[in-house]
Structure formats: structure tokens, C-alpha cells
Amino acid sequence: MVSRAARHDVAIVGLGYVGITLAAALADAGLRVLGIERRREVVDSVNSGRSYIYEPGIDAILARCAGGSLHAATGWPDELPPVTIICVSTPADPSTGAPDLSNLKDAAAQISRRMPPDGLVVVRSTVPVGTSRTLVLATLRGRNPEASLAFCPERTVQGAALMELRNLPQVIGAVDDRSADLAERFFSRLTDSIVRLSSPEAAEMVKLVNNCHTDLLYGFGNEVALLASTHGIDPLEVIRGANEGYTERAEGLAVVRPRIAKPGFVGGGCLSKDPYLLLESLGDRDPSLSLVRCARKLNESMPGTAAEDFMRMLGRITADPGAATVLACGMAYKGIPETDDLRGTPAAPFISSIAGRVGRILGHDYRVSPECTAGLGAEPVALHDGIAAADAIVLLNDHPGYRRDIAGALSTPPGRKILVYDCWRILTDSGVPETENVLYAGLCHEVR
Missing domain, CATH: 3.40.50.720 (NAD(P)-binding Rossmann-like Domain)
Known part of the structure; x- marks a missing residue:
């Protein structure tokens, strides 16, 4: 167990894909990082300077930083460092699509007992809209009425995560100005581009909208393929004809038309899950009328x-x-x-x-x-x-x-x-x- 928060600048809770790439990028930027992970084999891998996932550049960072600016543990410290970032998984039930937030709930409870009074907690796990406030903030402020909280989504693509962590804008949505200032100051160590929103709910929705929009675009490409098949037409011929000279910005015009995507499979940990988290956020709306639901079902059928x-x-x-x-x-x-x-x-x-x-x-x-x-x-x-x-x-x-x-x-x-x-x-x-x-x-x- 790690007993002294002073050894670290930030704790990353959950060293899955999102957590381990963020931990590596922060350690590479000079921060002292503590990774907290239940799986012993992952902790051992990180501490030995080896990544258990394939991601360009990560092995070199771990080899350089493990045992120095980066340390992983299966247990929790007595007191957490000034910033704690939650990167635990929030899976959707394979049969119902309902989100499982138990990992997030457990992490919030552990953090509430260990965070410093003036500490910042960042939720990076993808969640239904409203979860950061109603679940995490409520848990934290049950013990620490002054707890600071922000939702700061991960939006990287696998295979280019370390580059994108440094170059993509970091969206920040916080519960108050102090939390937003702390989050902006922290992530400015990693990227020069910060987008501040008015609330964690807006930032939660940004993450879901980004991924569901991608799912929709790919889904329409698959819709074109199925329609073309009905008529014996090559879908790539149709898509080339639709895109060529039509989707680029014409000189003197302000309109940029979106390109039609090539047909193909749509998978991964985010695009196969996040539409269900958005559907969980619909409130009283009929989910059967949602474009997001239709696109996801079509893509799952391919x-x-x-x-x-x-x-x-x-x-x-x-x-x-x-x-x-x-x-x-x-x-x-x-x-x-x-x-x-x-x-x-x-x-x-x-x-x-x-x-x-x-x-x-x-x-x-x-x-x-x-x-x-x-x-x-x-x-x-x-x-x-x-x-x-x-x-x-x-x-x-x-x-x-x-x-x-x-x-x-x-x-x-x-x-x-x-x-x-x-x-x-x-x-x-x-x-x-x-x-x-x-x-x-x-x-x-x-x-x-």
C-alpha cells in the first residue's frame, strides 16, 4: 500500500486502456503518477516497465518512467494526491444495454474517504448524462462539502492515443469555477488546447455525442451498402459518386457537406457501448425513435x-x-x-x-x-x-x-x-x- 500522497501529483484510478495511456502521458510530461488497479498482472506489468496493451510509444515511456515518476498499486493510499482521475470501466449489459456503474460507485466511495479537503476529482469514465453530479459529487460531498469535481472526457483513438492526448482539445465541465480552474490548470500540463463548458453534464454529453455521431456516420455507410445490394449496385461506386467534388468546401462557399462513410464493421470499446449510455440519457423520450438506437442496431447486425x-x-x-x-x-x-x-x-x-x-x-x-x-x-x-x-x-x-x-x-x-x-x-x-x-x-x- 502507498501511504504518502506527497510522493505523487495525481492518482489514476483504473489502468484499462484509458487509464494506462493517460498515466503514461502524464508521467512523460513530468508529473508523479500513482496508478490504482485491481488486476495484479496489470500492476506488475506497469511496474516492470512493460505495457499489457499495444499502443505506439507506450512501452518506451513505461520503460523510462516505471519506478520513478510512475508507480502502480493494487491498494489505495491512506491519503490521495491533490488530483484523482477516475478511469474505471462503465460497461453496458450485453443483453439490455443498461449501464453498469458499480465500478464508478466503488471508486467514488474509496476516493471520498481519502481525498484531501482541497483536492480535485476528475471523472474520465464515459457515463450517462448527469452521473458525475448525482453519483460521484453526491458521494464526495457526503464526506467533504468542499470537494471539487470536473468531468473531462477521453476522446482518443486507439493506435494514436499518446499523440492525441497532447494535441486534441481537452473538454472540461465542472461543478463550479474553482473546480474548472483546477482542472484547466492540471490538464494544461498535457495540452495547450482547453475547451471549458458550463457544467459536467455538458461535457458528459460531448463525449457521448462525439462517439454516437461517428456510429451514425458509419451506420449510414452500411445502410447504403444494404440498399445497393438490393438493387445489385456496387456501394463503393455510389459512395464515390456521392462524395466526389461534392463534400469538399467549394471556393467562395461556407458550406462543408459531410462525406459518406465506406461500409464496414463498427466495433471497439466505445462505439459499441456509448450509444447505450446516450440512450440511458433520453429521459421520457421514446428510444425506438432515436437515430442513435437505429444506427447501433444496424451496425451490430452487420x-x-x-x-x-x-x-x-x-x-x-x-x-x-x-x-x-x-x-x-x-x-x-x-x-x-x-x-x-x-x-x-x-x-x-x-x-x-x-x-x-x-x-x-x-x-x-x-x-x-x-x-x-x-x-x-x-x-x-x-x-x-x-x-x-x-x-x-x-x-x-x-x-x-x-x-x-x-x-x-x-x-x-x-x-x-x-x-x-x-x-x-x-x-x-x-x-x-x-x-x-x-x-x-x-x-x-x-x-x-
Whole structure:
């Protein structure tokens, strides 16, 4: 247990993805950081100078700062440092979508017993609108009537988190001017760009709106794909035609029209969860009328839709799909920027949908471990071995390595019919679609 708050400038409660990247960035900026985490293996990893997640740049920071400006512990100190930042998980129930705020509630209770009278607590966990005030502030001020509180959301993208922590504007919404001043002074150590809002509720909504807007944009791209499929039209042709010369700012005009997104899967720890936190914030509104709800349901349906389309096309190249060997490429939820994060990965429902309907399912990812690949229901394999054995290849994320390596492997036409089901169309102009004996298809569209 850490007993003296004077050793640290800030405590980070929860060293998940959000917490560990923030802890590393703050330590790199010269602050003395205490990370509090229940999982012993995470604490041991941080204290040994190694990251348990893949994130560019983080290993070098941990190797340099562990044991010095950065320390992790499973226990709580007797007294917390001047600033405590809550980064615990706030998951949504997989069956109902209801948020589970138990980690946040526990953290607030622990902090209320240990924070200094003039300390600042920052909520960084994503929450339904109003949670910081009604749950966290109420708990803190039950013991400390002068407690300062701000909601300061994390808005980074995995694979570029450390860069974005320093360059993205930090939104701050606090319960009073003193709390806002303390939060701005603290985060100015990390970034030059601060956006002050009038309340924690406004800042909570900013985080939800950012992610739900992204989910909506991607959802419309998928809507275009499904509509185009109904009419036998290539969705990428439609999207190119809609975007070209129309979505850029024209000279002399103030309007910038939004680009239509390419179809694809929408996963990750935030985009698969945050829409449900926003829906929890609707009050008396009918959730069935919410665009956010419709987009999330559509995006959640796409792996299953793709699996059925894949099985239909697999029947085009073999009379016995049940004996086919399938190579699933891309276990992580996305490929750009690359990550090893499996939260909300489309690979899980896709593999589950075809399991038992094909002979073997092989799996490959450039960053995900073989153990985690096996946990998703795929047999881990080296990419070149998987390509050699496969009757069908399915690209589940857009990692650019697959364009290079699969196109290279298929530069010589295979000696048998093979299906390449490219959910992200990253091979469209690679020569693969024109390769003899290759049936090439995109998400819900047969190209050749």
C-alpha cells in the first residue's frame, strides 16, 4: 500500500486502456503518477516497465518512467494526491444495454474517504448524462462539502492515443469555477488546447455525442451498402459518386457537406457501448425513435449479415461448404490505426455465425496473440500457411498489411477456386479481383 500522497501529483484510478495511456502521458510530461488497479498482472506489468496493451510509444515511456515518476498499486493510499482521475470501466449489459456503474460507485466511495479537503476529482469514465453530479459529487460531498469535481472526457483513438492526448482539445465541465480552474490548470500540463463548458453534464454529453455521431456516420455507410445490394449496385461506386467534388468546401462557399462513410464493421470499446449510455440519457423520450438506437442496431447486425452473405458465396466455389477451410484475417476490432483490442470486435459474431457450417476456421492477426485468436474460435496460423490452406479468405478488419501480403500471395493465380471476401474492400484495386480462380466480393456485393 502507498501511504504518502506527497510522493505523487495525481492518482489514476483504473489502468484499462484509458487509464494506462493517460498515466503514461502524464508521467512523460513530468508529473508523479500513482496508478490504482485491481488486476495484479496489470500492476506488475506497469511496474516492470512493460505495457499489457499495444499502443505506439507506450512501452518506451513505461520503460523510462516505471519506478520513478510512475508507480502502480493494487491498494489505495491512506491519503490521495491533490488530483484523482477516475478511469474505471462503465460497461453496458450485453443483453439490455443498461449501464453498469458499480465500478464508478466503488471508486467514488474509496476516493471520498481519502481525498484531501482541497483536492480535485476528475471523472474520465464515459457515463450517462448527469452521473458525475448525482453519483460521484453526491458521494464526495457526503464526506467533504468542499470537494471539487470536473468531468473531462477521453476522446482518443486507439493506435494514436499518446499523440492525441497532447494535441486534441481537452473538454472540461465542472461543478463550479474553482473546480474548472483546477482542472484547466492540471490538464494544461498535457495540452495547450482547453475547451471549458458550463457544467459536467455538458461535457458528459460531448463525449457521448462525439462517439454516437461517428456510429451514425458509419451506420449510414452500411445502410447504403444494404440498399445497393438490393438493387445489385456496387456501394463503393455510389459512395464515390456521392462524395466526389461534392463534400469538399467549394471556393467562395461556407458550406462543408459531410462525406459518406465506406461500409464496414463498427466495433471497439466505445462505439459499441456509448450509444447505450446516450440512450440511458433520453429521459421520457421514446428510444425506438432515436437515430442513435437505429444506427447501433444496424451496425451490430452487420457481422451476421456478412456471415450469411459469405456462406452464400462460399457455396459458389465448393459443393461442400461444410468441408471448407476458412481463413479469418483481422481479429482486432480495427486495423487502422492498428491495435490488439478485441472489445466489440466483429470477428467474434462472424466466427460464431459460421462455426459448425464450415470445416475449419483458421485465424490471423498482426497484433492479437495466438491465445486470444483461439479464444475467438479460430485456429491461430501464420498468414502464409493460412492462405495456402484456405478455400476462402475473409478480411474482417482493414489492416494495411493484408493488402500487401494477400495481394502478394495471390499474385500467382491459385490452382483451385478460392473466395476472397473483403469486408473493407482494401484489395479492390490490388489486382486480386482480376486474378484467375479468385471469386472476389465485398461486404454484401460480389465484385467478380
